[in-house]
Amino acid sequence: MSPAPATEVPAGPPAASPASEPVVAMTGITIQFPGVKALDDVSLRLFPGEVHALMGENGAGKSTLIKALTGVYPYDAGTVTLAGVEQRFTSPADAQAAGISTVYQEVNLCPNLTVTENIVLGREPRRRGSIDKRASRERARRVLAELHLDIDPRSVLGSHPIAVQQLVAIARAVDTDARVLVLDEPTSSLDAGEVAELFRVVRSLRERGVAILFVSHFLEQVYEISDRMTVLRNGRLVGEHRTADLPRTELVRAMIGRELATLEDLERAAPRPVEDGAVPRLSASGLGRRGAVEPADVAVHAGRVVGLAGLLGSGRTELTRLLFGADRATAGRVEVDGRPVRLRSPRSAIAQGIAFLSEDRKGEGVVGDLTVRDNVLLALQARRGWLRPIPRKAGDEMVARYIRALDVRPADPGALLRNLSGGNQQKVLLARWLLTEPRLLLLDEPTRGIDIGAKAQIQELVARLASEGMSVVFVSAELEEVLRICDSVVVLRDRHVVADLDASDTSLDGVVDLIARGDTRD
Amino acid sequence: MTVSDTRPPEAPDRPATPAAASRPGWQGAVRRWLRSTSTGSSTVSVLMTGVLLVVLFGAGSVRYENFGYPQVALNLLVDNAYLIVLAVGMTFVILTGGIDLSSGAVVALGTVMAASLLQAGWPAPLVIAAVLATGSLLGWLMGLAIHGLQLQPFIVTLAGMFLARGICFAISGPSIPIQDDLFTAVAINVVELPGGTFLSYGAVLALVVVALAAYVLHRTRFGRTVYAIGGSESSAALMGLAVGRTKVGVYVISGFCSALGGLLFSVYILSGWSLHGIGLELDAIAAVVIGGTLLVGGRGLVVGSLLGVLVLGTIKALIDFDGGLNSWWTKITIGVLLLVFVVLQRLTSRRAGTAS
Numbered sequence: 001m002s003p004a005p006a007t008e009v010p011a012g013p014p015a016a017s018p019a020s021e022p023v024v025a026m027t028g029i030t031i032q033f034p035g036v037k038a039l040d041d042v043s044l045r046l047f048p049g050e051v052h053a054l055m056g057e058n059g060a061g062k063s064t065l066i067k068a069l070t071g072v073y074p075y076d077a078g079t080v081t082l083a084g085v086e087q088r089f090t091s092p093a094d095a096q097a098a099g100i101s102t103v104y105q106e107v108n109l110c111p112n113l114t115v116t117e118n119i120v121l122g123r124e125p126r127r128r129g130s131i132d133k134r135a136s137r138e139r140a141r142r143v144l145a146e147l148h149l150d151i152d153p154r155s156v157l158g159s160h161p162i163a164v165q166q167l168v169a170i171a172r173a174v175d176t177d178a179r180v181l182v183l184d185e186p187t188s189s190l191d192a193g194e195v196a197e198l199f200r201v202v203r204s205l206r207e208r209g210v211a212i213l214f215v216s217h218f219l220e221q222v223y224e225i226s227d228r229m230t231v232l233r234n235g236r237l238v239g240e241h242r243t244a245d246l247p248r249t250e251l252v253r254a255m256i257g258r259e260l261a262t263l264e265d266l267e268r269a270a271p272r273p274v275e276d277g278a279v280p281r282l283s284a285s286g287l288g289r290r291g292a293v294e295p296a297d298v299a300v301h302a303g304r305v306v307g308l309a310g311l312l313g314s315g316r317t318e319l320t321r322l323l324f325g326a327d328r329a330t331a332g333r334v335e336v337d338g339r340p341v342r343l344r345s346p347r348s349a350i351a352q353g354i355a356f357l358s359e360d361r362k363g364e365g366v367v368g369d370l371t372v373r374d375n376v377l378l379a380l381q382a383r384r385g386w387l388r389p390i391p392r393k394a395g396d397e398m399v400a401r402y403i404r405a406l407d408v409r410p411a412d413p414g415a416l417l418r419n420l421s422g423g424n425q426q427k428v429l430l431a432r433w434l435l436t437e438p439r440l441l442l443l444d445e446p447t448r449g450i451d452i453g454a455k456a457q458i459q460e461l462v463a464r465l466a467s468e469g470m471s472v473v474f475v476s477a478e479l480e481e482v483l484r485i486c487d488s489v490v491v492l493r494d495r496h497v498v499a500d501l502d503a504s505d506t507s508l509d510g511v512v513d514l515i516a517r518g519d520t521r522d
Numbered sequence: 523m524t525v526s527d528t529r530p531p532e533a534p535d536r537p538a539t540p541a542a543a544s545r546p547g548w549q550g551a552v553r554r555w556l557r558s559t560s561t562g563s564s565t566v567s568v569l570m571t572g573v574l575l576v577v578l579f580g581a582g583s584v585r586y587e588n589f590g591y592p593q594v595a596l597n598l599l600v601d602n603a604y605l606i607v608l609a610v611g612m613t614f615v616i617l618t619g620g621i622d623l624s625s626g627a628v629v630a631l632g633t634v635m636a637a638s639l640l641q642a643g644w645p646a647p648l649v650i651a652a653v654l655a656t657g658s659l660l661g662w663l664m665g666l667a668i669h670g671l672q673l674q675p676f677i678v679t680l681a682g683m684f685l686a687r688g689i690c691f692a693i694s695g696p697s698i699p700i701q702d703d704l705f706t707a708v709a710i711n712v713v714e715l716p717g718g719t720f721l722s723y724g725a726v727l728a729l730v731v732v733a734l735a736a737y738v739l740h741r742t743r744f745g746r747t748v749y750a751i752g753g754s755e756s757s758a759a760l761m762g763l764a765v766g767r768t769k770v771g772v773y774v775i776s777g778f779c780s781a782l783g784g785l786l787f788s789v790y791i792l793s794g795w796s797l798h799g800i801g802l803e804l805d806a807i808a809a810v811v812i813g814g815t816l817l818v819g820g821r822g823l824v825v826g827s828l829l830g831v832l833v834l835g836t837i838k839a840l841i842d843f844d845g846g847l848n849s850w851w852t853k854i855t856i857g858v859l860l861l862v863f864v865v866l867q868r869l870t871s872r873r874a875g876t877a878s
Binding site: 091092093096097102104107108109110111112113117121122124129130131133172 | 740
């Protein structure tokens with residue numbers, strides 16, 4: 001284990017503006033949560049006209065640091081200065097008034113109002129005491145034009161895709177004359193074209209001298225857009241670097257702090273052949289749902305990992321939900337081990353030994369106010385029936401075993417789940433389903449929004465489960481990931497299955513082509 | 523709406539709404555108008571309620587002679603003035619995603635307070651001020667509990683309902699007649715309209731309240747914040763809007779409107795009784811929902827609530843005119859109608875959801 005370099009000599013301001021003072025300087029920020037030090041003596045400097053990436057694994061303290069900056073959390077020690085003046089924001093409104101705007105991963109605007117209103121809300125131009133709607137719209141139009149965004153200011157925000165909503169959120173920040181723009185994982189649900197559009201806007205803001213703090217899990221994007229970066233690990237500052245001076249491997253090492261079996265090194269498990277004539281564990285023929293996914297054939301054999309690849313909205317999630325009975329199919333048949341079954345509800349799917357990890361962690365899986373232990377045992381208990389409680393000791397043992405096996409951190413069965421980072425919550429949910437010993441595991445974006453270390457662990461786990469005979473359906477927006485861990489790949493485009501490929505003789509470019517053009521190859 | 527379709531001269535090469543702008547004829551015009559109201563789907567819901575009202579009234583005119591007179595229509599306003607005011611207050615609350623179950627009881631409290639204070643010899647203006655202040659105060663307290671303590675509006679206003687109803691009984695069990703000059707004058711005199719028709723002062727006041735509410739909701743920051751909270755309360759807070767003040771504010775408004783409704787009711791019925799207005803809050807909620815306001819908040823127009831009240835009034839009038847039908851048919855019809863509207867809302871909002 002070669003130790004990552006300890007706190008570096010701080011890299012200077014960006015070359016473009018050598019003499020400038022930092023617009024934001026956070027020094028010695030410490031935040032104590034019950035039982036855990038979320039931030040310990042962390043510093044961050046933001047210069048005008050730079051894109052600064054805030055890097056770290058889940059649970060490293062990135063979100064907490066941002067919340068300290070924007071007045072959501074109070075900090076126990078340290079100082080925040082804005083343009084040299086010490087500040088102590090007590091609310092997001094406070095920070096906004098001082099020129100710090102934040103765009104969150106889940107767009108924090110009001111979907112029921114128009115684009116115009118979302119841009120000017122709270123600062124509407126007024127004439128004789130009442131809101132001047134025409135002037136509001138003109139102002140929105142001006143801001144959108146400044147950012148070269150072609151969005152109808154009169155349209156209702158909720159009628160646009162997330163990507164557009166995020167751009168509107170940025171337009172709102174521009175309208176407030178923000179000097180500092182915080183982008184908290186803005187790209188995690190965008191496709192490549194949308195990311196390019198977002199970066200175009202970010203660059204034009206940088207040219208205008210706005211300081212941009214950028215949080216993302218995508219290394220590619222970080223290297224593409226950022227000038228400097230600050231790396232956190234376990235609530236501590238690891239270092240401040242110029243992006244150009246920090247090779248990726250160094251960055252990953254700094255974030256993880258140990259020799260990682262880097263994702264590139266993660267060996268593909270030996271291909272798991274299907275015996276001729278073997279009955280698939282699950283086979284769906286002509287399975288579809290009107291308006292969601294066109295009739296498709298999917299077969300999953302024992303011990304195989306089948307990937308579903310496609311863009312957002314291609315029907316990959318919808319197809320998975322049909323396989324779990326979470327949505328009802330309007331066409332097609334499903335057979336489990338050759339026997340026809342009807343998946344009318346998640347209950348009937350669970351009865352068939354099917355488990356489903358939703359992409360919507362927050363909405364459909366995590367019970368934040370229960371402990372890790374209770375969350376893990378939830379599905380098993382539900383399966384046993386509530387009249388037959390799991391013996392305390394047996395339960396403790398099972399939970400401890402999975403916490404160890406999946407490396408859940410903190411390894412405390414009594415911790416409330418909502419206090420865990422996204423990646424660790426995901427592991428807990430996975431443990432919950434594994435405990436029920438499913439024969440078919442449906443994983444919808446199990447690695448989205450979680451850090452590299454946890455990602456590798458989850459991928460390893462999937463491979464191990466398959467080698468032990470479990471069947472897995474693996475949905476992911478990341479093609480490399482799908483190709484690495486799946487035995488076969490079902491490609492979807494515009495709600496149609498366009499191909500069913502053997503992963504071993506498929507290249508990344510081939511799949512990209514299929515997704516982009518949708519040529520069927522069968 | 524003064525927001526007409528104006529495109530800025532500097533962007534002529536980029537039509538803001540290509541689909542709508544290029545559509546020929548009246549459909550395009552309708553679409554443009556709907557967009558320019560910036561309330562899109564709410565406008566559609568309100569139009570639906572308006573059409574329903576016209577159909578119901580038209581059916582009545584055909585079925586029963588004497589139904590088609592203008593005064594019958596105006597009587598809908600006269601007879602339901604208190605409910606209109608109540609529904610306006612309720613609209614504010616529901617737009618934020620809340621509910622106010624206390625308003626019927628506050629109406630009763632208003633009538634009992636007015637009657638007993640007048641009986642005790644208080645001057646009428648002072649009585650009116652006291653009633654309005656009491657309603658607002660009660661609303662303020664409920665708002666504080668809801669926002670400050672993060673309690674469910676349902677429970678808090680349920681408690682408010684019991685409290686207000688209880689205070690009524692504490693003041694006076696039996697009904698107290700109102701003989702005050704001002705109150706009776708308002709009750710008897712009317713505003714003459716052309717064609718020999720008339721409106722009561724209460725009805726005029728109710729219409730003024732509707733207009734005022736529409737202005738507040740659409741032209742003030744407070745009003746836009748009401749919609750923002752209904753859309754997403756956490757977003758509204760992160761956008762730096764005055765969420766707390768606004769949430770408390772809508773309950774003050776609802777309390778005030780309930781008290782005002784109570785005054786109108788006591789003028790209408792010239793008595794104060796602790797059993798007045800039982801279930802009135804549910805009528806108000808029904809009117810708001812039939813008027814196209816979503817119960818989850820964020821979408822709806824106060825004009826819709828006015829139309830909703832008129833729909834309820836028309837149904838009642840139809841059943842009264844028939845004479846042969848039991849008055850419980852009113853409830854049955856309203857129940858069915860409510861269900862139909864909620865289902866329609868569900869379908870339209872689902873379509874809007876999948877369109878994105």
